[in-house]
Amino acid sequence: MKNKIIIIATISLFLFNSCNNDVFVDEMNASTTNLQMSGEGDSAVVGFSTSDWHILSVYYGDEYYKDVFYGKLYDVNGNIINNDDVPFYDFKIDKGYIIHSGTQEGFTISRTQDKCLNIKLNENLTGKDFMFTILIGNSFKTIPINVIQKASSGYTLDHITYKYKPQSYCKKEEWTVDTINNISKSALTIEYSVFSEERQVSSFVSTDKKAFSYLNYNQLVDIPIGIKDSILQFSNKKMYYNPHEQRKSLNFDDVYKTIVLPVGKSQILKSIEYEYFNAEYTLYIRKNDTNKIKCVSGIFKSRIPSNSNYYIFLNHRLLK
Incomplete structure (x- = not known):
């Protein structure tokens, strides 16, 4: 009787694993979700626990779809994808560069490695805090990365x-x-x-x-x-x-x-x-x-x- 119980338990565990592979997928987590950056121009790297993620949107402030940025997209080799400025929303950027060049502020967001997001900011000449959000996600989860850049000294x-x-x-x-x-x-x-x-x-x-x-x-x-x-x-x-x-x-x-x-x-x-x-x-x-x-x-x-x-x-x- 004891042997039968062990055999049944083993078969049940095998079937459970076969039908639920996603249960053991690493959960996506970020090393930080809030960045305070210098107004004179600054850079930061956000690490992730898994390589299964995409850049979904980049928008002003912290309200999704309130006001998105426009700019150019480049592939991982630096080749331009679009000649005209496009809105930074509802896309799935795997690897490459997202560049916004404003007259008073700007940034380059890039992913060239599986588990790293690079953020480089231009000098902030707006005279106030420059705030925006980078939305990261996969099939299971989304993570907003909030960026606040202080104003330049001028x-x-x-x-x-x-x-x-x-x-x-x-x-x-x-x-x-x-x-x-x-x-x-x-x-x-x-x-x-x-x-x-x-x-x-x-x-x-x-x-x-x-x-x-x-x-x-x-x-x-x-x-x-x-x-x-x-x-x-x-x-x-x-x-x-x-x-x-x-x-x-x-x-x-x-x-x-x-x-x-x-x-x-x-x-x-x-x-x-x-x-x-x-x-x-x-x-x-x-x-x-x-x-x-x-x-x-x-x-x-x-x-x-x-x-x-x-x-x-x-x-x-x-x-x-």
Whole structure:
């Protein structure tokens, strides 16, 4: 009787193992699920207890699908998988690289080994904590890896320099038309402003994706006010260092023309010559925690009306 019990128990155990192989699969666990990282740029490695896992999604904060990142995917050999940016959700990345390159933050998430997840962060220039989640999973379990990156210590303006690009200089004549209706019963004399609506229109451009992220958008810098004998001219004029086109007051007084308007509608045709020029700029900024200088380069573009080459026509008649 005793022998029969042992035989039955052995057969039962064999059948149980044959039908339930998954019971003995190693459970997926991570060495850490919360990372606190430096704002100056940092890296970390998360280890896993098994090689059976995938990268499923990467999203802002800690709420799934609230706001996902976009970027590029590369295979384990560094070959790009997609040329266009794709959302980082609902995929199963086995091995390879996930790269997000923002203007103020960015990261590279990679898996090149079976049980290791590598996380490398760019400098955090947002001015606040940069928080995101990497969702890891397999057929049995998901694990969110929460990342919090502190803000960078930031930068302070040191100075800016310019180098004139002579080949960029040109002059263009531009026309505007005003229509004035004199509803009185006699001719009307007015003082017509030539430059009241005119401004120096300037902008900064750069191929550096982060060129305008190091300083606040309200940071003022010196700018050239024109060209004389192929030399950049300066005054105390400043403009904001940001990528938006800006309009600044002119460096000469407005000009007024006395115009006698006949009864009824009159057309005033104005022609002004504009000077266009570009200058290469180098922005020198100082790291707040190390005091080291960093350089950012780009192009300063400007358009300025000339106060010597302009014409006013009243009803197709040139006014002196």
